[in-house]
Amino acid sequence: MTDFNFIEGGIVIFSFIIQFGLTIILLLFSTAVAWYEGSAILDHPWEWKYSTSFSHMLHGEVHSNSDISQLDYFVYAAKFQPTFPVIMVISSLYLLVLIGYYFLNQHYKRFAYFLSILAGVLFLLSYFFIHSPITGGQVFFYIWIVSGILCTVTAVIIYFQGFNRNTKKEV
Structure with missing residues (x-):
């Protein structure tokens, strides 16, 4: 074993x-x-x-x-x-989430908090580009808003899956 x-x-x-x-x-x-x-x-x-x-x-x-x-x-x-630049942003985000997952995967709540903080930063970044008249600014707005939503949804799922896992252990 x-x-x-x-x-x-x-x-x-x-x-x-x-x-x-x-x-x-x-x-x-x-x-x-x-x-x-x-x-x-x-x-x-x-x-x-x-x-x-x-x-x-x-x-x-x-x-x-x-x-x-x-x-x-x-x-x-x-x-x-x-x-x-979009590929740079996406690969940087993936790298950040990968490192966070590697170090925090044993602590689901911490990883969920990490993703929540990352989502907050991404939402803040998207706010700065919300009214951009340039195509590149609009692209970055959508990249950051979608990434923030994905991080938020993933954080909620991880948090409640971990919560369910712990309550099942106690029963």
Whole structure:
């Protein structure tokens, strides 16, 4: 019986490592492509006023290519070519939930609370993009609102399944 638990535990760890590794690779790939796509901001100086929020915080007014922060590449890509930034967000969320599940799966209430907090953050992020006139902003609004709803529903299910599991043990 101990051997079976050892093998089962090894399979769980192996599964986690595979999922973690593939998600990290996807995250790194999508980050690199989004960064590359966002570098097009250097060729569009009329967009510097609207898409260089990080540069404005760091340098004030943007006057040349050298004033543009690398983070603004992601802002530009998210606004005008949101495919890879969306993949970045989804893979980051999956990685966050995977890590939370790995460390909190024995404590169902804590994992449910973790998902609830994550849902709150996602709802807050979606609020900032609710009236975005740009396609990328609208896409991120829907990604964050749907992810927040999924986290909330999952948290409720996990919480009450764990609650039912504990009450059945007591009977």
